[in-house]
Amino acid sequence: MRAAGIIAIAVVSAAAGASVGGWVMASPRVPASGPVSQGAWPLVPMGDVAGAAQPAAALAMLNPRARDPGAVARGRRLFVQMNCAGCHGYDGNGGMGPALTDSYWRYGGTPAQIFRTLYDGRPQGMPAWGHALPPADLWALTAYVQSLGGSIPPAGTPPPVNRGQTRPNAGDNGNAIEGQ
C-alpha cells in the first residue's frame, strides 16, 4: 500500500546521496577566486603569534565572499545540508560540537581561521571538508558563521561591541543537545 511512496522516497534519497558523494573533488589549496593572496590561509596560526616580527597578514584576511549578499544564505543552506547543524545546533548555539555564537574559539575565530578549521577539520571530531566542498562553499559557510555574531574580526578592523558571552563549557547549550 505504501510501495509507491517508498520507491519515490528511495529515488529521492538515492539522488541526494549521489550528489553528496559527488562533491568529493580535488580542491586547490587556495581559493580559486576572490581577493585572497595565494598561499595566505595555510599560514593562518591557530593561536597568537610568538615573536613580534612574525607576519600576521593572514589574520587580517577578509572573507573573499564578504561583499557577496547571497553568501550568508548559501552558507546557512550548506550548514543544514552538510549536517553542521546536527553538531553545532540549528541556531549555532552548540550541542555535540561547540557553540559558534560566542567569542570562545578553540582554533581561532577570524575568517581565515574559521576557513582553515572547515578545510582541515579538528581533532575532537570536526571533519575536514576541504576535499568534499569547493573553497567558494567553505567561504560561504565562513560567512554564515561570521553572521552568527561570535566571530573575531580580521586583524586591523575595529572590534565589535563585547557580547559578554563566553562559554568555556562548549556544548552546554540546552536545546541543541541531541537526545541519543
Add this chain to the structure above:
Amino acid sequence: MTPIVRQLMQALLLGGALTGLGACGTHGQHNEADAARPGAGAAINTGKGGFNPAPGAAAGDWTSPARDYANSRFSPLDQINRANVGHLRVAWTFSDGALYGHEGAPLVQGDTMYLVSPFPDRAFALDLTKPGPNLKWSFDPKPSPMAIGKACCDPVLRGWSIADGKLIYTLLDDHVVAVDLKTGRQVWRTAMADVANGQTMTMSAFVAGNKVFVGNSGGEMGVAGWIAALDLGTGRELWRAWSTGDDKAVRIGPRFKPFYPQLRGKNLGLTTWPAGMAQHGAGAVWGFISYDPETNLIFYGTSNPGPRVPAQRLGDNLFSSSVFARDAETGEAVWAYQFTPHDEWDYDGVNEMMLLDLPINGRMRKTIVHFDRNTYAYVLDRQTGEVIRANNFAPQTWSTGFDYRTGRPLVNPAMHPLPDKTLDRVCPPDIGQKDWEPPAFSPRTGLVYVGIFNICMKLTNHKASYIAGTPYDGMEMARFSADGPSGGWGAFLAWNPVTGKPAWRIPEQFMVMSGAMATAGDLVFYGTTDGWFRAVDATNGKVLWQQKLASGVVGQPITYLAPDGHQYVAVAAGVGGAAMVQAARPGFPARGSTTYVFSIDGINQGAVSGAAAATPAAAGGGR
C-alpha cells in the same frame, strides 16, 4: 559478638535467605559460569513479584551496574533503613577529574571500589581498608579524542562490570578493555568499530557466564546498530548481530518466533526500509542488557531509526526501536517486538528490560517490565514477546491508544512531522518521558521506582543526507515543560507493574536522570539533575533524607558493605548527558566529577583504623 559483626552476620543471613545462595559468604570467589547455569539463584519472590538474583553476588558487593542479570537494582542490605537514614552523612569523596556526564554505577567487590570516569575513560581502584580511601591503582586507556565529537550526548560511559578477576568496560572510541582487578594492568583490548564513521560506545559492558556483551552508539550518526559477544577470557569476538539488514546480518533463523505477524517474514530488516536506507538505519545498542539464566536468553533494546526524519524512510524500519531476545551462546534471535514502529520522534527502544516474575491474573508470569521513551510502560511475556500491558506513565500526545490485538500503538495523525513544517507541541520530545536512566524494583513492595520527565518539544524536521562521520539527523527542537513555562521537567515515580498504575509520584523541577536503587531497608535512592540526592520511603515516597551535591546527579546509586562491616551508599555527582538540555534553566548546576560515599553519621572506619596503621587485617577480617 560485637555489634558490627552482628550487623554483618544479619546482612549476610538476610542476603542468603533472600537469594537462596549459600555461596554468599564466599566473597569474591563466585564463579560466574556456575551462576549462569539454569536454576542458579532461586528467585526472590514475596508474592508481590520477584526476580532471579543471579549471578548472586555477595550481599555486601555490587559488581555490575544493575547488581543482577534481571536488572533489579535491589540490595538485600538493611543496616541503613527508614529509622536511621536521617543520619546519613558524607563519609568520603573522590574526584576522577573528568568534567563530562557521570552516568555509571560505582562497583564494589570485597575490599575495593572500582570507578571509571567518562571520557577519557580512566579506571580507578580504591582500597576500602585504608584511610582516604587509598588509591590502589589507576588505568588510562587513552582513547582517541575524535570520539568526543562523535558522541551525540556528551562523551559518557554508562557503567562497567566485574567478572573473572577483571574490570570490563567500553571505550568511547569503540574498544572494549579488560583490566586486571589486582594490578590495574590491561588484560585484553578489542577494537570493535571505526569512530570516524560516527560510531561510539557508551553502554556498560554486560557479562553473563563467560561472555561479554557490548553494542554501539550513534543513532543520530547514520550507523548500523549491532550487539556483539566477546570471550570473557580473551576478548575474542564470538558473534555479532545487526539490528537492520538481511536475516543473516540480524541472525534471524528457524528459531525466530515473534508473537506478532508483522514481525514474521523474510529479511524484514531490509524490506521494511526504502532501498538502500537500512545500512544507515541505526537501531544502535546503547542501553542495559539483561539475561535469563533459565532460558539462556539475553534481552536488549535498539535505538531510533536513522535518519530521524521519518519522511525519508517510509515503512516500519525494523528492527529499530525494538527489543530482541537472543540466545546468549549463538546470538540467534528468538523473538523481537517493536515498541514504536516507524518511529517519527526519536523514541529509542533502548531502555532496560527488567526481568520480573509478576502475579498477573492469579498466576506468576515471567515478564519483562520496560519503560519506553514513547511513554508506555510495558509488561511483556519474556518467553514469547506478547504485550501483557501497555500503560502511559506520563503525559504524551503522539499516541491515542494501544491496540492489544496487533501489538501496535495507535498514532495521533496530527503528530506526523513533515519536512520544514513545525509542530508546536509533541510530547514527549526526543529523549522521551524516560531516557536510559535505570529503574529499581523492590520485591518487598512489588513496585518499580523510576526517574521520569514531564516535557514536550517544538519540532521542525529538515531532510538529512548521509555523510559519514556527521549527524544523520534532521530534528530541530526546543524542549519545555508539559505544564507550561513555570512547570517542572521531571518526577520520581513508584509504579505498580501488575496494575499498570502509579503508587506515588514526587514532582521535580528538573528531569530525574539518575538511576534508582531499592534496598531491603525499604528505602529508595535517587538523584536529580540539579544535584539533590534523596532517600525516600519505598512504601509511600516520603522524603526521609536529602543532600545537595556539588553537581547534578545522572549516575546510578549503589550500596555495599565495606570491610569495616558498615553499610555505605555511593553515587556520582557529575551532570551531563541528555540532562544538558536543561542547561539554560535557572538553577542548573555546573559540571562535576565527584563520587560521594555516605554512611550513618559519616562513619568511615577505614579512616579511623587507618590512623593506627597496624590493623588492616582486623578491619578486613570480618569479610
